[in-house]
Amino acid sequence: MATPGGQGGGALSTRGGARRMKWALAMTLGNARGRGDRQSNQGDVMYPIGYSDKPVPDTSIQESDKNLVEKRCWDVALGPLKQIPMNLFIMYMSGNTISIFPIMMVCMMAWRPIQALMSMSATFKLLENSNQQWLQGLVYSVGNLLGSALAIYKCQSMGLLPTHSSDWLAFIEPPMRMEIMGGGMVL
Amino acid sequence: MFPPSLNVTFSKKPSVKMAKLTSLFVVLFSLFCISEAVFEDQVGKFDWRQQYVGKTLFAHFESNTQSSKKLFVATDKNIFASFNSRTGDLLWRHVDKTGPEGTIDTFLLHGQDALMVVGDGRLLRSWDTNIGGLNWEAVLDTGSFQAACFVAIQDTVKHVAVLKKAAISLHYLSNGHQKWVENLPDGDAVQYQAVYSGGEEELYVLGVVPNSHLTIIAYSLEDGEITKQRSVEAPWLSSVESSCVVVGQGVLMCVDPATFALYTLPIQAEETPEFSQILLQSLDLKVSPGFQPVLVSSQPHPARSPLSEFFLQLGTDHHVLLQLNADGYTIAPLRDFQPSFLVSFATTGEKTVAAVMTPKNETACAINLFSVDSGRRLLDTTVIFPLDLNGGKPHKLYVHAFLKKDDSVGYRVLVQTQDHALTFIQQPGRVVWTREEALADVVTMEMVDLPLTGTQAELEGEFGKKADGLFPMVLKRLSSQVILLQAWLAHLWKLFYEARKPRSQVKNEVTIETLSRDEFNLQKMMVMVTASGKLFGIDSKSGSILWKHYLENVQPNAAFKLIVQRTTAHFPHPPQCTLLIKDKDTGLATLHVFNPIFGRKSHIALPALPRPILQSLLLPVIDQDYAKVLLLVDDQYKVTAFPSTKNVLQQLQEMASSIFFYLIHSDQGNLSGFRLRKDLSTERIWEVVLPTEVQKIVAVKGKRPNEHVHSQGRVMGDRSVLYKYLNPNLLAVVTESTDTHPERAFVGVFLVDGVTGRIIHEAVQRKARGPVHFVHSENWVVYEYWNTKSRRNEFSVLELFEGTELYNSTVFSSLDRPHLPQVLQQTYIFPSPITTMEATLTEKGITSRHLLVGLPSGAILSLPKMFLDPRRPEVVTEHSREENLIPYAPEMPIRTEWFINYNQTVLRVKGIYTAPSGLESTCLVVAYGLDIYQTRVYPSKQFDVLKDDYDYVLISSVLFALFFATMISKRLAQVKLLNRAWR
Secondary structure, three states: OOOOOOOOOOOEEOOOOOOOOOOEEOOOOOOOOOHHHHHHHHHOOOOOOOOOOOOOOOOOOOHHHHHHHHHHHHHHHHHHHHHHHHHHHHHHHHOOOOOHHHHHHHHHHHHHHHHHHHOHHHHHHHHHHOOOHHHHHHHHHHHHHHHHHHHHHHHHHHOOOOOOHHHHHHHOOOOEEOOEEEEEEOO | OOOOOOOOOOOOOOOHHHHHHHHHHHHHHHHHHOOOOOOHHHOOOOOEEEOOOOOEEEEEEOOOOOOOOEEEEEEOOOEEEEEEOOOOOEEEEEEOOOOHHHOEEEEEEEOOEEEEEEOOOOEEEEEEOOOOEEEEEEEOOOOOEEEEEEEEEOOEEEEEEEEEOOEEEEEEOOOOOEEEEEEOOOOOOOEEEEEEOOOOOEEEEEEEEOOOEEEEEEEEOOOOOEEEEEEEEOOOOOOHHHHEEEEOOOEEEEEEOOOOEEEEEEOOOOOOOOOEEEEHHHHOOOOOOOOOOEEEOOOOOOOOOOOOEEEEEEEOOEEEEEEEOOOOOOEEEEEEEOOOOEEEEEEEOOEEEEEEEEEEEOOEEEEEEEEOOOOOEOOOOOEEEEOOOOOOOEEEEEEEEEEOOOOOEEEEEEEEEOOOEEEEEEOOOEEEEEEEHHHHHEEEEEEEEOOOOHHHHHHHHHHHOOOOOHHHHHHHHHHHHHHHHHHHHHHHHHHHHHHHOOHHHOOOOOOOOOOOOOOOOOOEEEEEEEOOOEEEEEEOOOOOEEEEEEOOOOOOOOEEEEEEEEOOOOOOOOOEEEEEEEOOOOOOEEEEEEOOOOOOEOOOOOOOOOOOEEEEEEEEEEOOOOOEEEEEEEOOOOEEEEOOOHHHHHHHHHHHHHEEEEEEEOOOOEEEEEEEOOOOOEEEEEEEEOOOOOEEEEEEEOOOOOOOOOOOEEEOOOOOEEEEOOOOOEEEEEEEEOOOOOOOOEEEEEEEEOOOOOEEEEEEEEOEEEEEEEEEEOOEEEEEEEEOOOOEEEEEEEEEEEEOOOOOOOEEOHHHOOOOOEEEEEEEEEOOOOOEEEEOOOOOOOOOOEEEEEOOOOOEEEEEHHHOOOOOOOOOOHHHHHOOOOOOOOEOOOOHHHEOOOOOOOOOOOEEEEEEOOOOOOEEEEEEOOOEEEEEEOOOOOOOOOOOOOOHHHHHHHHHHHHHHHHHHHHHHHHHHHHHHHO
């Protein structure tokens, strides 16, 4: 960390005794005292800075990587399903009272699957390389749908869904009067 | 303590323990929910009270000095009160029982003591006039009261004599103790009517055997022994009270209306002389035909004999001042006053003057003072009394005379007019104050919206007119916008102009010209109808009387019905109110149509009403001038429409089959319903008879036509809906049993459909008696009665529900309702009797309802309807808690914070009127009775208005500070970034 350039270059050293200069590049062999220079000293050849005599590893695609991609894609597709037990636990913990934290939880729970479903195309791009792209997509969306169903169930159990007749009471218009009536005690 | 009885549907029998728990819960609950007393700084901000005393029967002034400030009145409302004569304000007031028990029979004033006989001779009271405290009270023997007078011995007034039908008693003025009481001889035959004392050792009682003879009995003041007794032939005399006075040195002066003669008789004479007759003709006096001549005399001081001068009234506007000569037999006319409305004597020091009111011109009367000795007019004593064209004629004159510094006589007058108004006038004709005492007896009232301002009306008018092309419409819109701009500029200029003036000079007086609706329609015009036939228009914000109109020839027992036919919403048509006045004796009705904002009578062709009118019915049908149609039902059940234009008649023909009305003949115990036919006759379609031998129909109430119900049902704990039974044609009929025995008395409440006559529900409260006060609104009826068994007042509530499903949610027809509603009932104990009850009313009916209960103590209680809910559970469950139901507790609390009139007690509340305002949270309330009290109530608190003490300054300054802080810090940040980039 202290000398970022020190490991790449061979003849890089700091002279503790030197006051004028903070660092210097030593081009001569005789002056090279750094430990890192020993390797290059053995071959008695001067390599340019940044030269490595080891071969560069082969980066072409191999068969085992294919499996890895598949695995990764399944991870993505199964993510929403894996969250469901966790959500169930949170739901259980937060209870059915209507207060700020349960509401926030429910909102999060409802919003995340919807968001995920809306950015479906981005997810498909991720799964592009998989062979089971369509299956994975299906599983992904099913998981999200399940998540939102869970949120709706939570709303229902909290009483936030207008499923009762009382929820529509305010919209009932007063009935029209068919007869006109009046009168009273004889004055 | 037993829980209240009668539970029709659900029975509630809470145990004591439960009751304790629940009442604790109630207290806690109400602590959380309801706190609505006014704050100290809100006192008088939205409310006002006016106190009245009623029609003056007796009035006296404090003392005969110029500086005296008090005057005392005793009224027909059994009130003894004192006014500040400089301002007309009430100094103090004593309100006695209503009815004959508290009637003030007579009122005498001597120095500091005001003597009063109350309750037809039941009590004799002496009041200290300085502070209005009671000096003493003495219970008199039985017998109806006839007369009373002060009795003086050796120039000091020490006793008061009270004459009753069969006895005379003498009481000490200092402590009320009875000195002696004597039975009057021959009390069956002789009617004793007058008592006279002229400062001598004897007291004279005058009695008459009508058309036979006069009896004079003299009693010794010391021990009440009869010293003299004689009778004088007087076959022409029928009543001493109405036709005789005592003048001069104890001379009885009588007038005989049959022979037009005056008779004189010395009371104290030893021998038994005859009456000596003086024919009025011989004095050149002539009685107007049909008029009963009246004598007026004056006894300035009880220790001295009366003046020998007296007035004789010969016609409604003809008085003569006469003088009895020293011989006691001859009479000399001093002055003839014709025309003259009223006369009165007034004494100050040694001087006695006569005040005479004479008509001056159409709009004013003149009052002059005359010397009694000579009949000469005193110089510079004219007072002009302005005659109000919308007021009554002068009825009585009370003169307060005093000696000025230069020893001349000055005076002030109190004029009572026929409309019970009191006007106090100072020389030379300045009206010091006027009290409209007719307002002590308000019969009915309405609140009418104020008109829009001119500019608002201009805009409204634009939309009201018919469209005539695009271009003229645009022009019209532009011109009205210009007018609006002008008005706004004028308003700004006025604000600027007034801001420069000192605060005290800016007056915010309400006059009829400046009247306009405010933003939230909180200020309205109160149209009040009083029993005397005087109508008032009162500004609801300030309580000032903006107009008054006196209807002459209104019978004292007439029935009134006030109807708003057209509101202010139909500019440019003026609002229109109609007052139906029914004469109880003839049954004939008259209509008075007027503009409720200005009080002016409208010149509209009125329908001829030759037959007695039974009832009226206001239809929601409007004619082409936007006036609602009023139907008047006569005793042949024929209907007269008002207005009755062709358009209206056509509409009526179309709608006739859906117009129903009901009539209740209380004396026959008969309820009947009628349907209108196309030819405006009617057919009887139903009849219910409640036998009058068993019970009597006391009252009936339908629903208020302007009531809105926002919610059609109630949400239950399990989130289902219990739908309300909202029958607009439902009537609540209350009956009381004719048997008043506590064991057998009962009160009945019948819920009857007014269209079909179907009895929806009947609740009979056994061992109960009236008076029943009740409110019928939405789907509930609350009534209050006296429980004779437990001897307490109880409230009972009936609530009607349709069930969990609506039969027909779009239309309501009484003819198509096969199912009876579910009825729930609950009863509570109320710790006080009540005088009246009404429910709050708001614009849309969203706000929760409160009951306004007038208590005899003068408080008006705002009782949440929540406490009167038959669904209050006995055992608290989760569902009931969810519904916010208070657990049932038999005792209803009275919490002093619920008194909407805090310490402004209003006595004898006869009615409470509620009106919605433009704000949903606010309901306007007027309580009337003896006093008038106006206020606003917020049953669900002011949820739609910022609080009174909302800190606008703080909030806006914080906002501005934050805004500037953001701006400044943004700028600073920019500068800093730039500097960094340069480095």
